[in-house]
Amino acid sequence: MPDSTHRPLPQPHAPLTRGPLGLSQLPPAAADLVLLGDLTGRYATGSYSRLGSDGRTLELRQDRQGAAEHGHRVTAAIACHVARAGGTAEQLTRLLLHPEHEGGRHARHIALRSGQARALDYIRRVWASASAVVGSTQALESRHHAHEVLAALRDRMETTPWRGERGRTALRVLRAHLNFAEIAGGPLHHASERQTAEEAGISRTTLRIVYDTVLKPCGWLRRLRAGHGREGSTWYLDTGSAHRPGIPAPQSRFRTTQYPPDPAPEEWPTSETATTADIDSTVIGRLMGHDAFAHHGLGSAALLIIGALHIRPAQTVGELVGRASVSRATVYRTLRRLAGHGLVHHRGETWALAPRALEGLGNSPLDAVTGPDARPAQGWEEVARRHGTTGVAARRRAQHAAERAAYREALERLAEHRSKAVVLVRDGHRVLIPAPRADEIPAAWHSPDGSVLNPITGRPAADWRVATDGRLILITPTDQLSYDELAAAHAQALSEWESAA
Numbered sequence: 472m473p474d475s476t477h478r479p480l481p482q483p484h485a486p487l488t489r490g491p492l493g494l495s496q497l498p499p500a501a502a503d504l505v506l507l508g509d510l511t512g513r514y515a516t517g518s519y520s521r522l523g524s525d526g527r528t529l530e531l532r533q534d535r536q537g538a539a540e541h542g543h544r545v546t547a548a549i550a551c552h553v554a555r556a557g558g559t560a561e562q563l564t565r566l567l568l569h570p571e572h573e574g575g576r577h578a579r580h581i582a583l584r585s586g587q588a589r590a591l592d593y594i595r596r597v598w599a600s601a602s603a604v605v606g607s608t609q610a611l612e613s614r615h616h617a618h619e620v621l622a623a624l625r626d627r628m629e630t631t632p633w634r635g636e637r638g639r640t641a642l643r644v645l646r647a648h649l650n651f652a653e654i655a656g657g658p659l660h661h662a663s664e665r666q667t668a669e670e671a672g673i674s675r676t677t678l679r680i681v682y683d684t685v686l687k688p689c690g691w692l693r694r695l696r697a698g699h700g701r702e703g704s705t706w707y708l709d710t711g712s713a714h715r716p717g718i719p720a721p722q723s724r725f726r727t728t729q730y731p732p733d734p735a736p737e738e739w740p741t742s743e744t745a746t747t748a749d750i751d752s753t754v755i756g757r758l759m760g761h762d763a764f765a766h767h768g769l770g771s772a773a774l775l776i777i778g779a780l781h782i783r784p785a786q787t788v789g790e791l792v793g794r795a796s797v798s799r800a801t802v803y804r805t806l807r808r809l810a811g812h813g814l815v816h817h818r819g820e821t822w823a824l825a826p827r828a829l830e831g832l833g834n835s836p837l838d839a840v841t842g843p844d845a846r847p848a849q850g851w852e853e854v855a856r857r858h859g860t861t862g863v864a865a866r867r868r869a870q871h872a873a874e875r876a877a878y879r880e881a882l883e884r885l886a887e888h889r890s891k892a893v894v895l896v897r898d899g900h901r902v903l904i905p906a907p908r909a910d911e912i913p914a915a916w917h918s919p920d921g922s923v924l925n926p927i928t929g930r931p932a933a934d935w936r937v938a939t940d941g942r943l944i945l946i947t948p949t950d951q952l953s954y955d956e957l958a959a960a961h962a963q964a965l966s967e968w969e970s971a972a
Contacts, residue, residue, distance in 0.1 A: 505552075505566055507574075514544040533593065542630050546574075546577050549563070550594075551600035551604060563594060564594050568582065578590050580839055621649065621652055621658070623659070623710075624923075629748065630747050631747075634796050637684065639797075641773035642755065643774070648756055649669065649756070651667075660706055660708070663703035663704060664678055664698075664704070668871070669760070669864070670760060672762075673766075691709060700882055701879070739834065749783060749794040751781045752778065755775070758829070758851075761864075763860065765863045767860055768854070768855060768860040769805070770805075772801050773809060775797055776795050776797065780790055781824060788803065788820075812846070813847030829852035831848055831850040832847070834847050887958065922935065
């Protein structure tokens with residue numbers, strides 16, 4: 472019987488066909504990527520080109536830069552596959568450094584060019600990044616699976632109590648991101664702040680407050696990469712497992728009827744507020760962009776009440792308090808406001824939406840108790856006109872368009888290294904005079920021998936010279952030293968530094 476204690480150790484180039492993680496344990500696409508490399512060019516998109524300084528055209532990168540970018544993307548993809556399959560950093564290293572695996576060409580090139588230690592350090596960094604990404608996301612096997620994930624996220628969003636004005640605003644922002652994610656086909660999507668603010672019907676200032684105080688701390692949204700130029704930020708929708716906003720602590724019926732304030736929504740929830748909600752976020756996402764639901768209009772509370780009544784008609788005020796996560800006083804105030812437009816009516820103790828309330832068309836049934844000044848609305852535009860919020864969304868879009876234009880102009884000026892210029896009108900023509908740089912001197916200061924004239928004394932300045940491009944050059948005593956003098960000064964400075972250390 473052979474002695475198992477002297478079994479040879481696996482070499483770094485040994486093929487991973489056996490053991491806890493081999494090529495057979497990887498998905499077919501991942502195994503092909505390791506063995507054959509990127510044959511389809513999936514990871515080459517954007518590697519060999521980049522956006523030019525004008526922001527519109529593409530510039531080709533050098534072959535070495537493009538190949539390095541392409542190889543890094545392939546390496547990162549293999550690391551994600553290994554991490555998702557439950558592998559380790561050592562197994563990833565064996566996969567990449569195997570001489571017959573085309574997918575590890577980039578790592579082997581680093582080892583050949585910079586040494587084995589540099590390549591191993593690079594693989595460890597790629598593995599750490601891949602492990603973090605895989606640990607914080609879930610793999611979407613198909614488009615159908617992506618839709619299932621978004622549907623589950625929507626259900627959790629609709630059953631989460633969003634208390635307080637800030638919580639209701641957070642729901643609008645989260646619903647806007649869900650709209651973008653549904654268009655993108657998965658939780659990973661791109662959106663700018665201005666685009667999200669227009670979709671949610673709020674200002675950018677309110678949007679940033681909601682990001683920082685509710686959605687990011689509670690785990691609903693993660694910004695993977697900040698936007699720059701014409702590209703929006705990269706976002707990932709999560710399940711909000713870090714904290715469910717508005718869920719209070721257990722109630723103590725012997726001491727108090729109130730809970731401590733929730734730090735995110737900034738509201739004191741009462742005992743009548745339930746720990747789960749039941750609203751239709753699709754209706755909220757459809758209506759939140761109208762001017763009628765701006766801050767000084769019907770507001771976010773009306774959105775939640777309409778969403779709750781749409782999914783469950785004929786609810787009492789107590790049921791609306793629990794299912795819409797709105798306080799009793801706000802429910803009464805909002806229902807009275809909606810009834811004034813004929814959008815809701817009640818029979819006895821229950822409230823229901825008008826037949827065409829989602830279109831902004833109200834009615835006044837005979838058995839509904841309405842005020843003397845109640846006028847059925849004829850559309851959301853008329854509702855916005857009554858509340859004085861007409862044109863809020865249009866003005867916001869115009870402001871964002873102006874900000875985008877100014878930002879792009881600033882980027883173009885920065886890319887071209889422009890400076891402020893003076894425009895003079897001479898003989899009916901506009902003359903552009905660039906602003907002088909700090910190191911430019913007037914022509915009157917130039918001396919025929921290349922020196923600089925002192926503007927006060929009119930004599931040449933001994934320490935200054937004029938370069939061929941018209942810039943100033945300061946001549947110091949160290950510039951006049953020979954090579955031997957410079958070497959001696961360097962040796963003396965080095966000796967002084969070592970003695971001081």
